[in-house]
Amino acid sequence: MNVRYDYTRFSELDVYLFREGTHTRLYEKFGAHLLELEGTSGVYFAVWAPNAQYVSVIGDFNGWDRGAHPLRAREDGSGIWEGFVPGVLQGSLYKYYLHTKNGYHFEKADPFAFFFETPPGTASRVWDLSYAWGDRKWLDQRRNRNALEAPWLIYEVHLGSWRRVPEEENRFLTYRELAPLLAEYLREMGFTHVEFLPVMEHPFYGSWGYQCLGYFAPTSRYGTPRDFMYLVDYLHQAGFGVILDWVPSHFPTDGHGLAFFDGTHLYEYEDFRKRFHPDWKSYIFDYGKPEVRSFLLSSAHFWVRVYHADALRIDAVASMLYLDYSRGPGQWVPNIYGGRENLEAIDFLQQLNASLYAEFSGIQTIAEESTAWPMVTRPTYMGGLGFGMKWNMGWMNDTLFYFSKDPIYRKYHHDKLTFSLWYAFSENFILPLSHDEVVHGKGSLLSKMPGDPWQKFANLRALLAYMWAHPGKKLLFMGGEFGQWREWSHEESLDWHLLEYPEHRGVQRLVSDLNRLARSHPALHELDFSxxxxxxxxxxxxxxxxxxxxxxxxxxxxxxxxxxxxxxxxxxxxxxxxxxxxxxxxxxxxxxxxxxxxxxxxxxxxxxxxxxxxxxxxxxxxxxxxxxxxxxxxxxxx
Known part of the structure; x- marks a missing residue:
């Protein structure tokens, strides 16, 4: 057994903070780390599995032999297993084999892996995250570029379907191929930020990244971690902010992932009424468990510190806040006061936001919160959740409802437009026309518009110009900027050929001009929240x-x-x-x-x-x- 135990990356303080639920840099401790120990190169492995009786590292370097490289449990009761394996190289595939105290046997991917093999493969990869960044100028300016009074003109992108290479079997563009193309398009169109649907590794491509298992790994579908760093770096040097979607609300139940990790419900709630998400058939993190909070905090901090993200958009916040979210009577568990609020999730979100804003200059957090929960974007010291901004789902629903009506009937729905100004300044709102509005049979923005083709285009142009004039920051999903006819499909490129037609070029030019006006006229951005x-x-x-x-x-x-x-x-x-x-x-x-x-x-x-x-x-x-x-x-x- 070629494993050495005379090395640990955990100090007593690390273990204390981990178990307290306040550690924000666990990725420097857990996972697989290339290093040289006493002249021998290899990898230090560490995993949290308190219910395990035996843990080993299996991989392509040992023939996936469960007995070749066992790890040792720390004697401090932390549930951490660790060990140094000589000779393991960059790119090696590995998993953890766990034999649990209650008799289960598992092969699990590393929760802290920096890289994964490309799905449908499920193994983790040993990877070094060193990279020579060139975006110092952007980071120095970020506080101004990301300020609440600055223009935020966000282009929402799914990396796998923005552009593809049809002549090469419809393959994805890589992170490095995307970088110059996307930066030039953002420049031509005048956007200030790009928001990526989750890039974190996910086993099912059709989840668009929202069923995430690699909380510390960009998906390998488009390249390596350094390739993704190159994309962010390139965009920063070109002058664009990068927003990453991040999903702490739930995770998939795939057997190689976090679910039932060590034969217990380690990462998820134990009670099925709190554990299972009925909408997405996934599991919900146990926000009351300190070690899980440290895991999630470390993930959020990781994407800002290591990958230089300028903002995190937190997905499905409403599903975290309410214990009865999408549940009927008898299907949920009240909190200790008998209410339906998830007090543990509330506390976690406040802790998350407070820690991020304290640690990083000029970043923002954005909530996708679909209810009227109060003070989402107010400071935690005032009792708020502490987010910087929030998606205005009410504005989106009312506005699309109004514009879907034949103009002859719109006078009966005038209030759908005026109502938004009653609450427009109660939060720091982003107006989203996002991916969610152009999938699952909802049709594209253009196809939602009533009338003949000329009226459809005129309605779409009016919708976009009204949106850009309305208080709030702006977000538009790709394809909407040139009036794509069909709804979005993650399996295909956008219909760029439509730009051969003048009416589509006209919509694109309008969006470019709207962005130019929004950037150049302070009246269109300085007091969005006042x-x-x-x-x-x-x-x-x-x-x-x-x-x-x-x-x-x-x-x-x-x-x-x-x-x-x-x-x-x-x-x-x-x-x-x-x-x-x-x-x-x-x-x-x-x-x-x-x-x-x-x-x-x-x-x-x-x-x-x-x-x-x-x-x-x-x-x-x-x-x-x-x-x-x-x-x-x-x-x-x-």
């Missing part, structure tokens, strides 16, 4: 389905006038009140011919008249094109 940045002109014109409002910058100097006509009826001599005299420059018109519109407009702008309207001393007499949104830049003060 009521001082928004002011209604008129929200009462439900009969004509017209909205008009102002967006202000922080200094109260620059303002934009936004007018939305959500019917196919053009309106002439439409008067709205404005706060200042002078010339109002029309800086955006979704009906412009270059976007595929009919070309109606206001000839570059309108001079305000001393004609009071909507309680204001001046007014504009406008032409409103059909199914359009107009932006006007107001005259500067004084």
């Amino acid at each position: 009521p001082e940045g928004f002011e209604w002109i008129d929200f009462h014109d439900w009969e004509k389905s017209i909205l008009s409002f102002l967006r202000w910058d922080r200094k109260g100097q620059e303002f934009l006038v936004v007018v939305c006509n959500f019917t196919p009826v053009p309106r002439e001599n439409y008067r709205i009140g404005v706060p200042r005299s002078g010339f109002y420059t029309e800086i955006l018109n979704t009906d412009a011919q270059e976007y595929g519109g009919s070309g109606w407009g206001n000839f570059g702008g309108v001079t305000a008249e001393a004609h009071p309207a909507h309680g204001r001393p001046f007014s504009l007499n406008l032409i409103l094109p059909p199914l359009s949104v107009l932006y006007f830049r107001g005259p500067d003060e004084g």
Whole structure:
């Protein structure tokens, strides 16, 4: 048995913090680490398995022999097994063999593996994470680029289906192939951030990464860990922030993974009513177990520290907060006070956010939270969950409902648009038109729009311009920026050939212009989270389905006038009140011919008249094109 026990990576403090539930760098201790010990090269292995009676490392270096390289249990009661195996090299495949005290035998992948063999293989790989980063300039600027008052124009991407290589059996692009293509596209389109659907290793490709098992490993489908570092590094050097989806809410029950890891429910809740997720047929982490909290905290910190992620978007937060989430009577366990809130998950989320913001400068955390849970984006010292931002699912549902209606019926649903402003500043919201809205039979954004093809494109352009003018940061899933007809499929590339057609190029150009305007006009981003940045002109014109409002910058100097006509009826001599005299420059018109519109407009702008309207001393007499949104830049003060 060629294993040496005279080395450990765990100090007494490491073990204490691990068992306390506050360790944030366990990936430096657990897992497989290449090192040289007394002149001998090899790998130090460590795994947590308190119910195990025997643990060994099996791999391609020992013929998968369960008896060749046993590990030793620490004598401190921590449940940690460790050992040094000489001669193991970079890239070696391995698993842990566990014989448990209750008689079970398992072969398990390493929960802390940095790399996995490509699915359907399930073994872990020994890997070194050294990399020469070149993004110091970005990291030094990140606090400003990621600030809440900065523009956030997020392009949401699934790496396996953004682009493929059809002439090579429809293969994926690698991380390194994606880097220059994606950076150049983000530059052309004017986005500020890219958000990746989970890159963490997942056994089932069709889960898009949301059924994750490799909490410390980017998927090997697209390359090595260093290749993924190269992608992040390249994007940073090109000036783009990188947001990673992270899934601490549940994990799949695959036999080689975390489930029933050492013959007990080690990572998941023991009670089935808390353990099993009915929607995704997966297991839920036991947030009350300190060692599990240390595991999850270390994973989140790992992606920020080791892979330089600028933000983590936390998936399915609502499913963590509520014990009765997707459960009927008798199918859930109340908390100690008899309520339905998961107090352990709440405490974990607060701990997660507090620790990340304390450790890393300029990063953000983003909650996908679909309920009205209060103070999601308020500090933990105020009783909030401590997130930086939250997806506005209510805005998304109401807005898509409204735009799916034939314009003749929209006047009966006017409140679907106005309601969002009642709560728009209760949280720091991101407005998401995400992947979830263009799959599972929901259709693409373009196909949701009513009317003939011309009206569908006009409606989509109006939707996007309304979204960009509404308070909140912006997120758009790939394909929406050029009006893909079919809904997204993870097995195929986007339909880039559609850009041969002028109407699709028009939508793409509009999104590029919207991004340019949002970046260059402080009124469209500085006060996204403050009521001082928004002011209604008129929200009462439900009969004509017209909205008009102002967006202000922080200094109260620059303002934009936004007018939305959500019917196919053009309106002439439409008067709205404005706060200042002078010339109002029309800086955006979704009906412009270059976007595929009919070309109606206001000839570059309108001079305000001393004609009071909507309680204001001046007014504009406008032409409103059909199914359009107009932006006007107001005259500067004084």
